[in-house]
Amino acid sequence: MLYLDNSATTAVHPEVIKVMQDVLAKNFGNPSSLHRKGIEAEKMLQISRNFIAQTLQVKPHEIVFTSGGTEGDNLAVKGIALQYQNRGRHIIISQVEHPAVRESCHQLENLGFEITCLAVDKTGCVDPELVKTSIRNDTILVSIMQVNNEVGTIQPIQAIGDIIKKHTKIFFHVDGVQGYAKIPVQLKLWGVDLFTISAHKIHGPKGVGALYIREGIKLFPQITGGGQEGGIRSGTENIPGIVGFAKACQIAREIFVVKSEEMSNLRRECIVMLEESIPSIVINGPKDEEASPYIINLSIPGLKREVLVHALESEDIFVSTGSACSSKKDITSPVLDAMGIAKDLKLGSIRVSFTYDTAIEDIEVFVGKLAQVVEQLLRKN
Ligand SMILES: Cc1ncc(COP(=O)(O)O)c(C=O)c1O
Incomplete structure (x- = not known):
């Protein structure tokens, strides 16, 4: 998992x-x-x-x-x-x-x-x-x-x-x-x-x-x-x-001190890998220093958020659609609305969030599976 x-x-x-x-x-x-x-x-x-x-x-x-x-x-x-x-x-x-x-x-x-x-x-x-x-x-x-x-x-x-x-x-x-x-x-x-x-x-x-x-x-x-x-x-x-x-x-503070730079690099590498593997991907929000190392929000044009979440779930990977509070409702997120994100990207946005023990190997598995799932879903569309 x-x-x-x-x-x-x-x-x-x-x-x-x-x-x-x-x-x-x-x-x-x-x-x-x-x-x-x-x-x-x-x-x-x-x-x-x-x-x-x-x-x-x-x-x-x-x-x-x-x-x-x-x-x-x-x-x-x-x-x-x-x-x-x-x-x-x-x-x-x-x-x-x-x-x-x-x-x-x-x-x-x-x-x-x-x-x-x-x-x-x-x-x-x-x-x-x-x-x-x-x-x-x-x-x-x-x-x-x-x-x-x-x-x-x-x-x-x-x-x-x-x-x-x-x-x-x-x-x-x-x-x-x-x-x-x-x-x-x-x-x-x-x-x-x-x-x-x-x-x-x-x-x-x-x-x-x-x-x-x-x-x-x-x-x-x-x-x-x-x-x-x-x-x-x-x-x-x-x-x-x-x-x-x-x-x-x-525990969090002890690990944070050791890992803060590592986590920022991890997010950056994840974005690079995502953009290489899925050229159509859109990263919603800041790409680097202005972002928390622990959160990436992304959209794949043409794919709906719940379809992506469930397709990843069938691969035993758990991500979410925006915030936990709005994920079950068929409405767009006020946060993405405020950022002026286009409607199809909003309806396709998922949030991937890490913690201090997320490793580069996890990111590789995630990006690989996401690319696979996206290819299959886009082919079906
Ligand atoms: C920024 C922010 N504020 C407040 C909350 C609410 O916290 P709690 O779940 O402990 O009530 C959350 C939870 O998602 C959050 O992300």
Whole structure:
């Protein structure tokens, strides 16, 4: 089996499974309990929080655990909007944000907020100048993702951050779900106020994530109750998931440092091989430095995305049609729409996504099989 859908989710790392099994079996205490079992669980929570904070070079109390990227994005966007609405009701996002950000903004629109949705260029990139010219007196939040989940575009977060820094009343949220532990993150340098991450994209468990919230920022909580996580996100913490998340971060970061250049070369070589083997292929999105080493989005003129996905599946190769959220619907992706991709290419686009253990041999197998499948399908057409 060749699994190349790592942007949708990753296999849980065996060491993550091991630590989670241990916690599930032995450390079942509630971290809020005063007795020994509670204190034991609280200690694990603290160690995991400290570790994740350290990976982001922030303070432990600036990390709030969530149920994943979707919750982190919702908490950041709606939390800022509802908390600071007296300052203004204008929010800036881009046309290529994840639905978790987009839909949060739609909800806010219904509550009277105004959303500016910035256009992108043909590689899916946001122009920082557009951010600058869209800022108004009543702007309270800019939310731009670090890496696009469908085409891999790395956004100019530092340049956008430099603009926002000049406006002390505007908060900057970055959805880092596809960037964290894969490409460099420098929250302080970039002037990021809120940063969303998720465990299952880096070989951790599903249903766990975290939101970095810069010290001093208040968020309007969306889940209220027992006041856990500093009152920002109530609910008994998912200790096995959180411990597994911290372990996944540790493994991912250690490998990232060693492999970052290798992964960039791998993506580049994959594109060269694809273009040599399938001359009609179109790569959607950036081809090199502006792209995450882990994502390639491609189209074969004349072939439909679901046909390609299933043809590859019959060869035991797993890829996806755009994002996991839109892959089952017969609609074109808003990301590819925003990039101005032609309709037949949009309906034929597939996403291939790697992880740190994807090897050049895997790429050779993938390109070889894809070329074979494409030739057969085009002959049938
Ligand atoms: C950029 C981005 N943001 C947010 C999410 C949502 O994360 P989760 O699946 O942990 O809810 C995803 C997941 O695909 C993503 O790619």
